[in-house]
Amino acid sequence: MLNLIDEIGGVDIIYDLIDVAPTAANAVNYAQIIKENAIRRRLIDTGEKIARMSYRGYDEVDVMLDKA
16 A cells, blocks of 8 residues: 555645645635636627627627627
């Protein structure tokens, strides 16, 4: 067993992994990060949609904003 631990980097690497592994105690923080990233992706998608409609001369500005 000791040889296997040495093969993967020793006991220190195991302790390092424990320190960086996500835990349930941080679930709220991780959920907030996921939510913020989802909002960013939606903003990017909406911005790209508005840009495409603008370049195409799609419609009146107010109509484009409503559709976006």
